[in-house]
Structure formats: C-alpha cells, structure tokens
Amino acid sequence: MSVVGVRRGDVQARLIADPQVRADPAPFADEMRAKGPVIRGRALLMTFDYGVAADLLRSDDFRVSRLGGNLPRPLRWIADKTDTGGLHPLLPPSLLAVEPPDHTRYRKLVSSVFTTRAVARLRERVQQTANELLDAMESDDGVVDIVDRYCAQLPVAVISDILGVPDADRSQILRFGELGAPSLDIGLSWRQYRKVNEGIAGFEDWLTRHLRQLRRTPGDDLLSQIIAASDAGAAGEPLTDPELRALAGLVLAAGFETTVNLLGNGIRMLLGRPDHLHTLSARPELWPNAVEEILRLDSPVLMSARVARIDTEVAGMPVQAGELVILHLAGANRDPAVFTDPHRFDIERENAGRHLSFSGGRHFCLGAALARAEGQVGLQTFFDRFPDARAAGAGSRRDTRILRGWSTLPITLGKARTAVGS
Structure with missing residues (x-):
C-alpha cells in the first residue's frame, strides 16, 4: 500500500x-510547502509552513494526539488488540498525550523540581562526564564510532543522575533507550514493534522496582525530589505510581534519543565546516547560537501532531473535529518566509533560536534548557579536545521516522589537546 502511495x-x-525522503527530508519539505500552507493526504493533513505550525502548537482548538487514537476503525481494532497496557510516551498519563487539567498538574510538579538551579547543577555534571569520556578516548589513534563512544554515553549519564540510576544499571538503561527509540514512529514493521515493546517493557519493569527503592531510601536525584514534592501535595493530589512511571519514561524517551541525535548531528555538520570550527575556536561565545542553528537545520525531532477539537479551519482549509494534522517541524524550520537562505548552515544566524525543534505552547519541551546545555557543553568540549577530528566514513542514519540522527558515525580523532584545568 505504501509503495503504491509513493508512486502516486x-x-x-x-x-x-x-527512501529519498528518509535520507534527506529537506527537498521533500520544500516541494510540499510550495503546494500551500496545508496539504490534504489520504488520511490526514500536513503542514510544512512555519506560521501554521507555530499557530497550531499554541491553539486551544487543537489537542495532542495519542497512540492509535486517529486510526481508521479496522486499524484501531488492531492497535487495541496489540496494546500491552503498559508505559508508552504517546499514551496517557504521559505528558505528550494529555491536556489540562492533568497536563497542568504534571508540568507544575516537574517544574517545581526542574529549576534553573537544578539545570545548572546538571550542566556541571555534563561537563564532568564529557571530560571523563574524552579522557578515555585520548589513547585511541584509529577510527572510533563517536555515537557509541560519546554521543550516547553523555545523555545516559545525565538521565541517570535525574532518575537516580545506579552505576551498575546504566548499560541496561542505555539498551532500553535504544530499543524504545522508534516508539514515536508511524509505520513500524512487526519486527520493529516487538523491539520497541521489549525496550519499553524492560524499562517499566526496572522502573517499578526502582520507584519502590526510592520510596524506601530516597536519593538526591530529581526523581526522588519529584516523589517527595508529589507526596507533599506540591501539585494537588499526589501522583500515582503509573503517573510517576510515565514521567520517568518520558525523561528516558525525550532526554536520551533527542540529545544523542543533537550531538551526533552537530558533530557531523561541524566536521563538514572547518571554517565554522575555526570561528568557534576564536569566538567561543558563538557556541550557544551554533547549537540553535544545528537544532534548526537538522532537527532531532522531525514531526509532531495535533488533533482538531472542533470543526475549524487552518489557513483557509476546513478541518473537521477529530482530524489529525501532522506538523513537519523540520520543514517549518527551513521556511524561507522566516529564515533567510534557510538551507545555509550559519552559526551567526540572528534568528536561529526561532526554530520549533522544542515544540511550542503548553507542550514546549520541559527539558529544552538542559538539552541546550548538553549540546553546548558536549560539542564545545569535544572540539576543544580534538580540534583535528575528521570524518572517516559515511556513517549510518537511525532507522526512525519521527526522530533523526546517526546510529554510527566513524571519525578519526587526531591529536588531543590538553583539557582545560588538567
């Protein structure tokens, strides 16, 4: 069916x-955007227009979608039959799948703990971990897979600090994150579906035991603080165990794969632009803006979705209640109406931070400040340590449709520069 649809x-x-769209979504987005601000497909609507996407992310006439909620009846029956009833980032009570009042309650609780001061402490941990990982790589004089050795390891350390993961369990959490990465995708094969479920179920089993342990012996991690704040009534009724598991699961789903992708995408893009690396070395104050431009140009999250609450219209096109609209965030991030010469990689672009890679409105990413910190520290520390790093092969992209990043990225490190403070 899909192959026939592609031909049509x-x-x-x-x-x-x-496969061409999977390899490079930018030309496809340009082609579709030229057809109009909203395009009607066989089963849904799509937009690649920045203004439309930004408006829908903030509109009260639309809500977030949930897994299987907008499938045709026969496919919905299949989805119901294959639903394990367990944790999933696109099923309630996940923040990605609920609206107020539940969404307000969850977000208020997390925000009470995930403060600016907490992010600053985590940034220090990012710097420490980056230094340790790069120290271990200094003796490597051949080709290394930087995704495996660095990009995946850095966010796992941060997530472990947030969730209070014991050191002995970190490799297990990394495996769960990798298996569950396609959980946001559409069009999974049965083999992919089973792998995703294996990762999600494994993480949920581990998390159930871990929450019991944290209730008995709380740590100084943010999950322990969330449990304490919840029990103290910081957001009204205390969270149930399923709600706590959903919050922790979202930390893994949103905090792991997207940051791995940001780091991998950034390293690959900058390796291809030694002029940018020269500029960043001379003007390190540009790193925050460089990360925004990387997020804009190669967004770790390609798409989001919204469902119409009522009969309405979008950019003059009628939309019925219950209809699904796909927001192609990566396409919106290259809209020439907002970004001059949008396909150009410009680390000094004045409005790079206007991208929609962290969504918008009430569902704006709670971890955006931390993701930016991981990107800035992770990328700057890597290139400060290995200024002569070079690509050593084509690498391979992740087999995901919603998330975009590298699964392997072979590079030659070159001679290491002495770490600052060592």
Whole structure:
C-alpha cells in the first residue's frame, strides 16, 4: 500500500515509505510547502509552513494526539488488540498525550523540581562526564564510532543522575533507550514493534522496582525530589505510581534519543565546516547560537501532531473535529518566509533560536534548557579536545521516522589537546 502511495505521490505514503525522503527530508519539505500552507493526504493533513505550525502548537482548538487514537476503525481494532497496557510516551498519563487539567498538574510538579538551579547543577555534571569520556578516548589513534563512544554515553549519564540510576544499571538503561527509540514512529514493521515493546517493557519493569527503592531510601536525584514534592501535595493530589512511571519514561524517551541525535548531528555538520570550527575556536561565545542553528537545520525531532477539537479551519482549509494534522517541524524550520537562505548552515544566524525543534505552547519541551546545555557543553568540549577530528566514513542514519540522527558515525580523532584545568 505504501509503495503504491509513493508512486502516486501521496504525501503520507512518501513520508512513511519513500527512501529519498528518509535520507534527506529537506527537498521533500520544500516541494510540499510550495503546494500551500496545508496539504490534504489520504488520511490526514500536513503542514510544512512555519506560521501554521507555530499557530497550531499554541491553539486551544487543537489537542495532542495519542497512540492509535486517529486510526481508521479496522486499524484501531488492531492497535487495541496489540496494546500491552503498559508505559508508552504517546499514551496517557504521559505528558505528550494529555491536556489540562492533568497536563497542568504534571508540568507544575516537574517544574517545581526542574529549576534553573537544578539545570545548572546538571550542566556541571555534563561537563564532568564529557571530560571523563574524552579522557578515555585520548589513547585511541584509529577510527572510533563517536555515537557509541560519546554521543550516547553523555545523555545516559545525565538521565541517570535525574532518575537516580545506579552505576551498575546504566548499560541496561542505555539498551532500553535504544530499543524504545522508534516508539514515536508511524509505520513500524512487526519486527520493529516487538523491539520497541521489549525496550519499553524492560524499562517499566526496572522502573517499578526502582520507584519502590526510592520510596524506601530516597536519593538526591530529581526523581526522588519529584516523589517527595508529589507526596507533599506540591501539585494537588499526589501522583500515582503509573503517573510517576510515565514521567520517568518520558525523561528516558525525550532526554536520551533527542540529545544523542543533537550531538551526533552537530558533530557531523561541524566536521563538514572547518571554517565554522575555526570561528568557534576564536569566538567561543558563538557556541550557544551554533547549537540553535544545528537544532534548526537538522532537527532531532522531525514531526509532531495535533488533533482538531472542533470543526475549524487552518489557513483557509476546513478541518473537521477529530482530524489529525501532522506538523513537519523540520520543514517549518527551513521556511524561507522566516529564515533567510534557510538551507545555509550559519552559526551567526540572528534568528536561529526561532526554530520549533522544542515544540511550542503548553507542550514546549520541559527539558529544552538542559538539552541546550548538553549540546553546548558536549560539542564545545569535544572540539576543544580534538580540534583535528575528521570524518572517516559515511556513517549510518537511525532507522526512525519521527526522530533523526546517526546510529554510527566513524571519525578519526587526531591529536588531543590538553583539557582545560588538567
């Protein structure tokens, strides 16, 4: 069905099954945006327009979608039959799948703990971990897979600090994160579906035991603080165990894969632009803006979705209550109406931070400040330590449709520069 749809040019089928779109979504987004601000496919609507996407992310006429909630009836039956009833980032009570009042309650509780001061402490941990990982790589004089050795390890350390993961369990959490990465995707094969479920179920089993342990012996991690704040009534009724598991699961789903992708995408992009690396070395104050431009140009999250609450219209097109609209965030991030010469990689772009890679409105990413810190510290520390790093092969992209990043990225490190403070 998808192959036939691709041949017919259906926007939905091309999005799911066209290998050229998977390899490079930018030309596809340009082609679709030229057709109008909103495009109607066989089963849904899509927009690649920045203004439309930004408005829908903030509109009260639309809500977040949930897994299987907008499938045709026969496919919904299949989804119901295969639903394990367990944890999933696109099923309530996940923050990604609920609206107020539940969303307000969860977000208020997390915000009470995930403060500016907490992010600053985590940034120090990012710096420490980056230094340790790079120290261990200094003796490598051949080709290394930087995703495996660095990009994946850095966010796992941060997530472990947030969730209070014992050191002995970190490799297990890394495996759960990698298996569950395609959980946001559409069009999974049965083999992929089973792997995703294996990762999610494994993490949920581990998390159930871990929450019991934290209630008995709380640590100084943020999850222990969330439990304490919840029990103290910081957001009204205390969170149930399923709600706590959903919050922790979202930390893994949103905090792991997206940051791995940001670091991998950034390293690959900068290796291809030695002029930018020269500028950043001379003007390190540009690193925060460089990270914004990397997020804009190669967004770790390609798409989001919203469902119409009522009969309405978007950019003049009628939309019925219950209809699904796909927001192609990566396409919106290259809208020439907002970003001059949008395909150019410009670390000094004045409005780079206007990208939609962290979503918007009430569902704006709670971890955006931490993700930015991981990107800035992770990338700057790597290139400060290995200024002569070079690509050593094509690498391979992750087999995901919603998230975009590298699964392998071979590089030659070159001679290490002495770490600051050593």
